Amino acid sequence: MKIISSPLELKEQLKEVHKTVGFIPTMGALHEGHISLIKKAKEQNEFVVVSVFLNPTQFLKDEDLDKYPKKDEADKKICELSGVDILFLPSADVMYGEDEVALLAPKVRGYVLEGFSRPSHFNGVLTVVMKLLNIVNPTRAYFGKKDAQQLNLISLMVKQLFMDVEIVPVDTVREKDGLALSSRNAYLTPSHREEALKIPSSLRTASAMVSKGVLDSKEITSKMREVLAPLEIFYVEILDREFNQISHVEIGNTVILVEVKVGTTRLLDNIWL
Structure with a gap:
């Protein structure tokens, strides 16, 4: 495995790779969820x-940038053991200049759900993903379904900007207790982790209601909010896969999304029906 920190060096290296290329962009603190993305990329490329x-x-002002888990050595070992060919480890000063071209999230889809409470968050997400895709120029790029809004916006960007890359969604990986894997789970105390289990429980409740024929969105989200109480809820929404609100679940075209605060940690999750 090669480790490269220069965007220009990486571009030069990849010019010599006359193969299909799978790409997984991450923020580090890698876990089984990331490994599932790597496995899928290896299967297809x-x-x-x-x-x-x-x-x-x-990251917005006063968010957890400085506290975000950093595990560079562990990340290197995970990538090596997973059979990654190149690990790209750039610094902020090579990724950004002083007078940046602006890439803005859509005015509607970029400012609802997570974007409502974190305005400009998705501007940063789309900007960095655009930069990384331009550097790597992969055949396919892999993103987890857990970050459904992010996945939707990246797919929209690729479509609207006529980018030559296939975006591949990968199913959420969960702990044995049902909690979706996230680097931010490291912030949870044992008691907070117990509270966090209300998130998958609320989604299981929604799934069970749908399986019994209950399709009304308000009825389902109301019951989910009961399960999540007393956690601070940012949103509980039922949307179609284009992120439009729908009054009833449409099997094969629905995402049920949750974001809550557990202690001081924001956690999100969803199910696709």
């Missing part, structure tokens, strides 16, 4: 690149 870059532009 001949060459795999992973980036680890803690992107400052997607």
Whole structure:
């Protein structure tokens, strides 16, 4: 496995790779969820690149940029053992200049759900993903379904900007107790982790209601909020896969999304129906 920190060096290296390239952009603190992305990329491509870059532009003032888990040595070992061909480890000063071209999230889809409470967050997400995709120029790029809004916006960006890359969604990986894997789970105390289990429980409740024929969105989200109490809820929403609100669940075209605060940690999750 090669470790490269220069965007220009990486571009030069990849010019010599006449193979299909799978790419997984991450912010580090890698876990089984990231490993599932790498496995999928290896299944579908001949060459795999992973980036680890803690992107400052997607964090708002007073958010957890300085506290975000950093595990560079562990990340290197995980990538090596997972069969990654190149690990890209850039610094902020090579990724950003002083007078940056602005890339803005859509005015509607970029400012609802997580974007409502974190305005400009998705500007930073789309900017860094655009930069990384331009550097790597992969055949396919892999993103987890857990960050459904992020996945939707990246897919929209690729479509609207006519980018030549396939965006591949990968199913959420969960702990044995049902909690979705996230680097931010490291922030949870044992008691907070117990509270966090209300998140998958609320989604299981929604799924069970749908399986019994209850499709009314208000009825389902109301019951989910009961399960989540007394956690601070940012949103509980039922949307179609284009992120439009729908009054009733549409099987095969629905995402049920939750974001809450557990202690001081924001956690999000969803199910696709």
